Amino acid sequence: MVTSVLGFARTLRHAGVAASPDRVAAMLDAVAHLDVLDPAAVYWAGRLTLCGSPDDLDRYDAAFPAWFGGVVPRARPAVPAARPRVLRSAPLDTGAGTPDGEEPDDLATRASGAEALRHRDVGELTAAERTQLRRLFALLAPAAPMRPSRRRRPAPHGPVHVGRTVRAALRDGGEVTRLVRHRARPRPRRVVLLVDVSGSMTPYADALLRFAHAAVRARPSTTEVFTIGTRLTRVTRELRLRDPDRALAASGQAIPDWSGGTRIGEVLKAFLDRWGQRGTARGAVVVVCSDGWERGGAELLGEQMARLRRLAHAVVWVNPHKGRPGYEPLAAGMVAALPSVDAFVSGHSMAAFEELVGVIERVPAPPARPRRAPGHLLQDDREGTPSPARHRRGAVG
Amino acid sequence: MNQLTDPAAVAAALEATGYLPDEGLATAAYLALALHRPLFLEGEAGVGKTALAHALAEVTGRPLYRLQCYEGLEASSALYDWDFGRQLLHLRAAEAAGTATDPAELEAGLYDRRFLLARPLLQALEDSPAVLLIDEVDRADDEFEAFLLEMLSDFTITIPELGTVRAQTPPLVLLTSNRTREVHDALKRRCLYHWLEHPDFTREVAILRRRLPEVTETLARQVASATARLRALDLLKPPGVAEAMDWASALHALGARELDPDTAARTLGAVLKYREDGERVRAAGPGVLFGAG
Numbered sequence: 001m002v003t004s005v006l007g008f009a010r011t012l013r014h015a016g017v018a019a020s021p022d023r024v025a026a027m028l029d030a031v032a033h034l035d036v037l038d039p040a041a042v043y044w045a046g047r048l049t050l051c052g053s054p055d056d057l058d059r060y061d062a063a064f065p066a067w068f069g070g071v072v073p074r075a076r077p078a079v080p081a082a083r084p085r086v087l088r089s090a091p092l093d094t095g096a097g098t099p100d101g102e103e104p105d106d107l108a109t110r111a112s113g114a115e116a117l118r119h120r121d122v123g124e125l126t127a128a129e130r131t132q133l134r135r136l137f138a139l140l141a142p143a144a145p146m147r148p149s150r151r152r153r154p155a156p157h158g159p160v161h162v163g164r165t166v167r168a169a170l171r172d173g174g175e176v177t178r179l180v181r182h183r184a185r186p187r188p189r190r191v192v193l194l195v196d197v198s199g200s201m202t203p204y205a206d207a208l209l210r211f212a213h214a215a216v217r218a219r220p221s222t223t224e225v226f227t228i229g230t231r232l233t234r235v236t237r238e239l240r241l242r243d244p245d246r247a248l249a250a251s252g253q254a255i256p257d258w259s260g261g262t263r264i265g266e267v268l269k270a271f272l273d274r275w276g277q278r279g280t281a282r283g284a285v286v287v288v289c290s291d292g293w294e295r296g297g298a299e300l301l302g303e304q305m306a307r308l309r310r311l312a313h314a315v316v317w318v319n320p321h322k323g324r325p326g327y328e329p330l331a332a333g334m335v336a337a338l339p340s341v342d343a344f345v346s347g348h349s350m351a352a353f354e355e356l357v358g359v360i361e362r363v364p365a366p367p368a369r370p371r372r373a374p375g376h377l378l379q380d381d382r383e384g385t386p387s388p389a390r391h392r393r394g395a396v397g
Numbered sequence: 398m399n400q401l402t403d404p405a406a407v408a409a410a411l412e413a414t415g416y417l418p419d420e421g422l423a424t425a426a427y428l429a430l431a432l433h434r435p436l437f438l439e440g441e442a443g444v445g446k447t448a449l450a451h452a453l454a455e456v457t458g459r460p461l462y463r464l465q466c467y468e469g470l471e472a473s474s475a476l477y478d479w480d481f482g483r484q485l486l487h488l489r490a491a492e493a494a495g496t497a498t499d500p501a502e503l504e505a506g507l508y509d510r511r512f513l514l515a516r517p518l519l520q521a522l523e524d525s526p527a528v529l530l531i532d533e534v535d536r537a538d539d540e541f542e543a544f545l546l547e548m549l550s551d552f553t554i555t556i557p558e559l560g561t562v563r564a565q566t567p568p569l570v571l572l573t574s575n576r577t578r579e580v581h582d583a584l585k586r587r588c589l590y591h592w593l594e595h596p597d598f599t600r601e602v603a604i605l606r607r608r609l610p611e612v613t614e615t616l617a618r619q620v621a622s623a624t625a626r627l628r629a630l631d632l633l634k635p636p637g638v639a640e641a642m643d644w645a646s647a648l649h650a651l652g653a654r655e656l657d658p659d660t661a662a663r664t665l666g667a668v669l670k671y672r673e674d675g676e677r678v679r680a681a682g683p684g685v686l687f688g689a690g
Binding site (some may be wrong): 018020022023026029030033034040042044045047048049051052053056057079090149150152161163169170173174187221230236237271274275277278280282307309344 | 420421424425427428432434439441447448467468469471473478479481482484485488489490498535539563576577578582585589590591592599607632645
């Protein structure tokens with residue numbers, strides 16, 4: 001049984017389930033407490049100990065009959081939000097491998113070059129320029145927006161902390177000699193990045209994922225990154241790798257729909273159903289990075305954006321094309337999404353990314369909406385009738 | 398309680414309390430008891446994660462301690478806290494009585510067990526064996542998770558002024574999560590993991606009949622099948638078992654013996670918790686609820 005379980009664990013690891021040695025030990029332990037000859041018991045012993053998330057369960061259910069034979073004791077009902085099928089996949093282009101030696105070694109040239117590069121459209125760079133730009137990404141440290149919390153910290157002013165005051169008094173023999181005060185400690189607000197990796201975004205997806213990587217590195221516990229295309233993929237874990245190239249390569253492997261079509265509405269709905277409504281989007285700053293080129297119905301996208309806005313603290317839309325002179329948000333998807341967007345910014349150059357950092361950090365506060373911060377204006381020619389979401393928003397505080 | 402020697406026995410015992418588990422859940426509960434491993438439960442809201450803790454407490458005859466997690470949860474509200482007021486009073490009383498002769502002794506007296514306010518985690522260790530429910534652990538912060546990791550691996554808590562508290566029998570720990578964020582893998586590795594599904598039709602009818610004996614068999618079957626159809630409808634909040642029960646008892650309260658379109662429309666608020674969902678179901682017509690279309 002032991003060798004059989006070990007082999008099974010190996011198969012499972014190949015399938016992408018992190019069946020670590022301690023989990024395998026737990027499975028052996030579990031099997032020992034159950035009827036070894038009962039396939040159902042073995043199935044459950046493994047499932048309870050080796051799996052760690054709902055995503056693991058499908059893989060487990062596929063691997064179990066393959067290894068142990070027989071059938072899965074209980075077919076799981078299909079997950080209601082059926083995942084859209086992958087159209088096609090392509091490996092992640094990590095910036096066309098230019099060897100390090102080819103860069104100009106003159107420091108001054110490099111500095112001025114970097115300055116010029118900051119304003120260049122990332123979609124139009126050569127491979128060498130891309131390599132150089134990656135250094136700039138490493139310097140980017142997106143700060144998190146803050147929110148009030150229940151947590152408190154000692155402060156010279158503020159309400160009296162009864163517990164601490166009395167504790168201090170106890171030390172002084174029961175005499176209250178001073179009042180210990182405390183104050184609410186602001187906490188970082190969650191930032192969720194939804195990066196469109198569909199075909200039309202190919203020139204920008206690499207840069208946007210690098211931006212996401214910088215954000216995850218800066219605030220690993222309060223940043224979430226998903227890619228959207230034909231399906232939703234969570235890449236937060238992959239982007240936590242320290243080295244940006246490795247992180248991007250890892251997330252590239254995790255993204256099955258690289259350069260596929262776009263169904264933002266559907267995928268956004270999947271995000272809201274599976275993550276957003278449960279809490280990931282609640283009170284967060286959600287940044288959608290997409291050109292709004294929607295193949296599905298724009299109506300669904302509009303609906304889901306309104307829903308997103310009711311959940312999120314603020315919604316930022318990054319569209320690389322906005323940086324182009326004469327750009328008008330005419331794509332149907334963009335038109336449908338804009339009424340539910342708090343800030344509409346461009347994301348085509350390093351300078352634009354730096355600006356985006358500022359927007360995320362000082363994102364417009366809800367009560368005074370629609371607020372327009374200078375520099376990243378919402379389009380003025382938006383639909384005249386305010387959406388219901390906007391009315392309700394005022395009460396959120 | 399000691400006859401829980403295999404999953405079937407656990408299932409039978411749970412059924413006796415009115416909680417009807419499927420094979421996977423019974424195995425999970427059994428292994429949690431046998432291996433002294435915490436059980437990590439995930440699943441849609443309303444599938445009975447919290448109810449399982451109550452049922453297991455009843456089955457094992459153990460007291461249940463529940464810790465509701467939230468952001469900013471601190472050790473003082475999860476573990477223990479000193480009762481400062483009473484400590485101060487004790488000090489003053491000793492002063493007034495003139496018994497405060499030895500300062501060291503007086504100070505030691507201040508950190509007596511009677512001045513300690515035990516919170517759920519400490520209570521669960523002291524009142525051994527117990528059932529400990531750590532609800533919605535995904536809402537707590539990372540730091541708290543790290544702390545739990547330590548506590549769940551050896552079931553001891555050290556109080557600097559008093560010493561170490563160790564559970565004689567490890568508590569049966571259930572953690573629930575709604576997946577608002579990914580719980581740290583290190584914590585999950587310590588646990589058995591179970592994803593709870595909505596019950597299938599027969600089980601749901603059985604649950605309704607069991608929990609609400611006053612509801613007619615026909616009504617229970619109709620509610621269960623309508624609920625199942627609603628779940629397939631891609632709603633914002635698919636109804637859970639709890640909603641199905643609410644609905645059945647609402648229908649019963651209106652005197653319904655079976656489901657008819659009019660009463661169903663009036664009581665839809667018991668199952669559907671979003672305006673959009675209500676509209677979608679109304680737009681889809683009665684076929685959704687009655688399976689006619």
